[in-house]
Amino acid sequence: MSQSDTFFDYKHIWHPYASMIHPIPCYTVISAKGFYLKLKNGKNIIDGMSSWWSVIHGYNHPVLNKALKKQIKKMSHVMFGGITHLPAITLCRKLIKLTPEKLDCVFLSDSGSVSIEVAMKMLIQYWQALGQKRKLFLTVRNGYHGDTFAAMSVSDPENSLHKIYNNLLPKQLFADAPVSSFYQDWNINDIASFKKIMEKNSFKIAGVILEPIVQGVGGMNFYHPMYLKEIKILSDHYSIPVIFDEIATGFGRTGKMFAFEHADVVPDILCLGKSITGGTITLAATLTSRHIAETISKSKAGCFMHGPTYMGNPLACAVANANIKILQTNQWKKQVSNIEKQLFKNLLPLINHPYVIDVRILGAIGVVECSRSVNMFLIQKFFVENGVWIRPFKKLIYIVPPYTISTYALKKLINTIINALNKTELFT
Structure with a gap:
C-alpha cells in the first residue's frame, strides 16, 4: 500500500463518525491473526476491541476460514x-x-x-x-x-x-x-x-x-x-x-x-x-x-x-x-471467565485512580469511566505507538477483547490504559 493510497483514503473515504474536513488519521491494517492486527509498517498491535465486539475467536480462525472457502466453491x-x-x-x-x-x-x-x-x-x-x-x-x-x-x-x-x-x-x-x-x-x-x-x-x-x-x-x-x-x-x-x-x-x-x-x-x-x-x-x-x-x-x-x-x-x-x-465446544466459557478474573485483578484497582470515576467489569467487558473526555486523535496515537488497539469514546475507555486473547496480551492492554490515564495531555 503506497503513500498515495493513504492520502486517497484520507481525502476521499468517509469512515464511521468521522469528519471529511478534519478526519482523524486511520491506521492501515494489512493482515490480522489471532488477537493481533498487523499495520503497514510491519508493527503488530493487540486488538482490544474485537472489531467492535464481533471477532470473538480471533482473526483468521482456521475453522471459520475453512467454512468460507468450502461454501464459496x-x-x-x-x-x-x-x-x-x-x-x-x-x-x-x-x-x-x-x-x-x-x-x-x-x-x-x-x-x-x-x-x-x-x-x-x-x-x-x-x-x-x-x-x-x-x-x-x-x-x-x-x-x-x-x-x-x-x-x-x-x-x-x-x-x-x-x-x-x-x-x-x-x-x-x-x-x-x-x-x-x-x-x-x-x-x-x-x-x-x-x-x-x-x-x-x-x-x-x-x-x-x-x-x-x-x-x-x-x-x-x-x-x-x-x-x-x-x-x-x-x-x-x-x-x-x-x-x-x-x-x-x-x-x-x-x-x-x-x-x-x-x-x-x-x-x-x-x-x-x-x-x-x-x-x-x-x-x-x-x-x-x-x-x-x-x-x-x-x-x-x-x-x-x-x-x-x-x-x-x-x-x-x-x-x-x-x-x-x-x-458449542464450550471453550468460550472458560475463556470469558479467565478474562473476567484478570480484569477484576488488574483493571478494577483503577477505581482508586484520581482521574477515574468508575470501573465496570462483566464477562469479557472492561470499562473505565474517566473524569475527563479523551482527545481522540492523541489517545488513539498513544495506544497504537504502545502496541494496542483501543477505541475509546467520550469519557469511556473500554475493552472487549477476543475470547482467545492471552494473559500477557490482556495485561498489556490494561497496562497501556493505566499509562494513558497518567498522561493529562491525552484528555480534554
Missing part, C-alpha cells in the same frame, strides 16, 4: 425469495436450538441495525393484524440500538450519537435508565419510571425494546438483572411484546450465552448480529415466537413486509454455522 450468494439453501436451514435450526424454546421463527438480515428495524416492523404489523394501530415503543434512556432510522428513534434522544436527528425521528417513550448496577443491591424504585409510563400508555405501546443487562454505546452501564425481570413481568401483564437487543452481548460476551440469561427471562423477539459469524462477514437474525409470526401472517398483507437483498446469504450462513460449532 458452491455459491457465495443466491436470493432468498422463493429459494432456500442448506446453510440457512442449518443456521436457523442451530439458532432455534441455542435460544429459548419460545423463539422458533427466524428472519435473517444483513446487519444488526436492520435486525432492529425488522423487530420493530414485526410488532407494528402484529398490532395491525389485531386491528390496532400501535406504533409507540417504550425503552430506557442511555440505550443504543443502531444507526438506521427506527433504531435511532429508540436510542437515547439526548445522550447519544443521534441527537441531531431528533426532529426527524418518530417520538418514542423513554423511561429513566436503571441506577442499580449489576453487582449492587436491587432498588425497587428503579422500575418506578418505567412502570408509570407503561401504566399510562399501555393501550398504545407496540412493544418494549432494550439491551439486556449491558447498555453499550449509551454509556457502557451494567444494570441489575432484577430490572430486566421486572420489565418482563410488567410487559407480560399488559400483553406487550418485548424485544431484546443482544447484537453486542450475544454469544458469550457477558459470561452467559445471552445476557438475558442473567435475569432468567425470555424475550418475545430477539435480535442477534455482530459475533454471529465470529466477526468474518456481516449477518444478523431476528427470532420471534410462532404466535407473533402467525399473527403477522394472518394480517391484511398476508406476509411480513420486509426482504433484504442479501437476506440469508449462503456464505454468511455457512461461517455462522462454523462459529456456533466452535461455541
Whole structure:
C-alpha cells in the first residue's frame, strides 16, 4: 500500500463518525491473526476491541476460514425469495436450538441495525393484524440500538450519537435508565419510571425494546438483572411484546450465552448480529415466537413486509454455522471467565485512580469511566505507538477483547490504559 493510497483514503473515504474536513488519521491494517492486527509498517498491535465486539475467536480462525472457502466453491450468494439453501436451514435450526424454546421463527438480515428495524416492523404489523394501530415503543434512556432510522428513534434522544436527528425521528417513550448496577443491591424504585409510563400508555405501546443487562454505546452501564425481570413481568401483564437487543452481548460476551440469561427471562423477539459469524462477514437474525409470526401472517398483507437483498446469504450462513460449532465446544466459557478474573485483578484497582470515576467489569467487558473526555486523535496515537488497539469514546475507555486473547496480551492492554490515564495531555 503506497503513500498515495493513504492520502486517497484520507481525502476521499468517509469512515464511521468521522469528519471529511478534519478526519482523524486511520491506521492501515494489512493482515490480522489471532488477537493481533498487523499495520503497514510491519508493527503488530493487540486488538482490544474485537472489531467492535464481533471477532470473538480471533482473526483468521482456521475453522471459520475453512467454512468460507468450502461454501464459496458452491455459491457465495443466491436470493432468498422463493429459494432456500442448506446453510440457512442449518443456521436457523442451530439458532432455534441455542435460544429459548419460545423463539422458533427466524428472519435473517444483513446487519444488526436492520435486525432492529425488522423487530420493530414485526410488532407494528402484529398490532395491525389485531386491528390496532400501535406504533409507540417504550425503552430506557442511555440505550443504543443502531444507526438506521427506527433504531435511532429508540436510542437515547439526548445522550447519544443521534441527537441531531431528533426532529426527524418518530417520538418514542423513554423511561429513566436503571441506577442499580449489576453487582449492587436491587432498588425497587428503579422500575418506578418505567412502570408509570407503561401504566399510562399501555393501550398504545407496540412493544418494549432494550439491551439486556449491558447498555453499550449509551454509556457502557451494567444494570441489575432484577430490572430486566421486572420489565418482563410488567410487559407480560399488559400483553406487550418485548424485544431484546443482544447484537453486542450475544454469544458469550457477558459470561452467559445471552445476557438475558442473567435475569432468567425470555424475550418475545430477539435480535442477534455482530459475533454471529465470529466477526468474518456481516449477518444478523431476528427470532420471534410462532404466535407473533402467525399473527403477522394472518394480517391484511398476508406476509411480513420486509426482504433484504442479501437476506440469508449462503456464505454468511455457512461461517455462522462454523462459529456456533466452535461455541458449542464450550471453550468460550472458560475463556470469558479467565478474562473476567484478570480484569477484576488488574483493571478494577483503577477505581482508586484520581482521574477515574468508575470501573465496570462483566464477562469479557472492561470499562473505565474517566473524569475527563479523551482527545481522540492523541489517545488513539498513544495506544497504537504502545502496541494496542483501543477505541475509546467520550469519557469511556473500554475493552472487549477476543475470547482467545492471552494473559500477557490482556495485561498489556490494561497496562497501556493505566499509562494513558497518567498522561493529562491525552484528555480534554
